[in-house]
Structures are given as C-alpha cells and as structure tokens.
C-alpha cells in the first residue's frame with residue numbers, strides 16, 4: 001500500500017509513519033515542519049520506501065502533487081492547540097478546515113481510495129453522557145478547535161459520499177507519549193525544570209480526562225483501518241481513548257513524583273468554573289466499546305500512559 005501521511009513529522013504522525021514503515025508500506029510524508037521535526041522521522045529519511053515533502057497545505061497545488069499515486073491518505077496535519085482558540089480562531093480554521101478542504105479537492109481528482117482523519121473528542125463539547133459514544137448528539141463543540149474538527153469531519157463525509165472514496169474518522173482522547181511537544185505533561189515538566197519548588201496548575205485541577213499512549217493510538221488506528229477496509233461503510237467514526245480517566249491534579253502528582261520533587265501546587269482557578277481556558281472541556285471520557293469490538297485494546301491505562309510519557313519526555 002502507498003500512503004501519504006500529512007503531518008507525518010509531527011507527534012502522532014511520526015509514530016504512525018513508524019508503524020506503516022515497519023509493516024512494509026510505501027510512505028510519503030507532507031509536513032511544513034512548523035511543529036514536527038525531521039528528527040522525528042530521521043530513521044526513514046534515506047529509506048527507499050520513504051519520501052518526504054516539506055510544504056504548507058494551505059498551498060492547494062502542492063497538496064495536489066502530494067496525493068499523486070497514493071491509495072490512502074492519513075490526514076494528521078493540524079494545529080492541535082485548543083487553548084489558542086480565543087486569540088487565533090483564523091489560524092485554527094486554516095490549519096484544520098482550510099487544509100482539509102484543499103486535501104479533499106485534491107483527493108476528488110485522484111486515485112485515493114481511503115482517507116483516514118484524526119478528529120478529536122472536543123467535537124462532543126460538554127457531553128452529558130459519559131462515557132460518550134460515537135452516536136452522541138447533539139454535537140456542540142465549546143471551542144473553536146472542536147468546531148474546526150467537526151467542520152472538517154462534515155466536509156470529509158460530504159466529499160466521500162459525493163466523490164466515491166471511503167473515509168475513516170477517529171475521535172481521539174488526549175494522546176500522550178514520546179515526541180509530544182505540547183500539552184499538560186510537557187508543560188508541567190518544563191515548569192518544574194524552571195522552578196522545582198512550585199507548580200502552577202491552570203484551572204482548579206479537577207479537570208478529568210482520559211489519556212491514551214501514542215503507541216496504543218497508532219496500533220488502534222492501523223488495526224481499525226484494516227477492519228474498516230472490509231466493511232460496507234462509506235464513512236465511519238471511532239472513538240479512541242481509555243476506559244479510565246485522571247485529573248490534572250493527579251497528573252501533577254505523577255509528574256512531580258517521577259521527577260523526584262515535592263513542589264507546592266498553585267491553582268490559577270481558571271475560567272468558567274475551573275477550566276484551564278475558555279473552551280477547555282472539563283470532563284472527557286469516550287466510550288471505546290466500538291473500537292474494542294474490532295479486537296483492539298489499550299495496553300496502558302491513563303495513569304500508566306502518563307507515567308510512561310513523563311519517563312519518555314525526561315529522557316530527551
């Protein structure tokens with residue numbers, strides 16, 4: 001199989017590239033290196049089955065060139081920062097919706113048969129049903145980021161049905177692990193390196209979410225993709241997350257313990273009832289029953305994934 005991975009030099013994307021290359025596929029990466037790095041994919045750069053294109057997907061002509069000759073596109077290129085929504089809504093629109101639109105227009109005139117998209121738990125907003133299943137309604141995102149992901153999902157569905165290709169959409173919980181360069185664990189480690197005596201926690205620390213290690217994520221994506229290829233569905237949706245969840249305060253405790261520190265926790269109090277920022281979903285746990293029915297299981301629970309991630313990030 002020949003695959004294009006957009007955002008393939010980024011955090012989740014580069015782990016997906018590892019998984020595809022290790023399974024013997026031909027892989028082309030399109031990445032603007034704004035958040036990703038060549039270091040993340042350096043083991044493949046000289047490989048005969050591997051190709052790297054540096055470029056920005058806001059350039060529609062470049063995207064057309066990148067999809068040439070591939071059967072499947074894994075679309076992971078995105079700006080993943082929920083917290084920038086109130087300052088930079090246009091950036092979230094461009095880097096989540098506009099680039100997806102450019103990709104879909106390129107796909108409609110190509111031989112691409114499958115599109116796999118990484119959407120987000122944030123499309124559910126403050127869901128009233130937890131664990132939240134894929135058919136939860138109404139979908140009411142509370143962040144610009146969640147809205148942009150939902151808009152991208154909707155465009156993908158419309159294009160897949162109109163232009164006869166199949167689309168698999170993953171709604172990811174909080175994905176963590178080696179090579180992540182943003183998010184709560186990364187932030188806590190950096191804050192503690194600067195000041196080991198005190199740790200600022202955004203919000204009231206009771207934000208509770210489910211965390212999935214990137215190794216379990218990639219295994220789930222590739223396993224469910226094989227399952228999806230055999231199904232009759234044109235478009236399908238799968239949550240990927242964990243059965244348990246963990247608070248931000250518990251994460252702060254794990255990070256401190258792993259670093260051998262006992263800092264004083266200072267809570268900012270946050271906004272809108274203890275959220276870290278405007279649009280921060282306070283309680284998120286996805287139902288993963290549909291994914292598990294395909295035979296996939298997460299190997300690490302949220303706590304284990306957090307601990308493993310702290311160790312991985314401290315090594316680099």
Ligand SMILES: O=c1ccn([C@@H]2O[C@H](COP(=O)(O)OP(=O)(O)O[C@H]3O[C@H](CO)[C@H](O)[C@H](O)[C@H]3O)[C@@H](O)[C@H]2O)c(=O)[nH]1
Nearest residue numbers: 080082120121172173174183184187201202203207248276
């Ligand atoms: O210094 C910090 C940083 C974060 N937090 C808190 O930690 C939680 C997690 O925040 P992250 O920035 O790690 O992650 P988000 O929940 O905002 O979003 C992540 O998970 C989402 C899906 O669940 C999206 O996919 C998104 O791209 C990805 O970054 C939040 O409640 C936040 O308030 C803090 O208390 N202090």
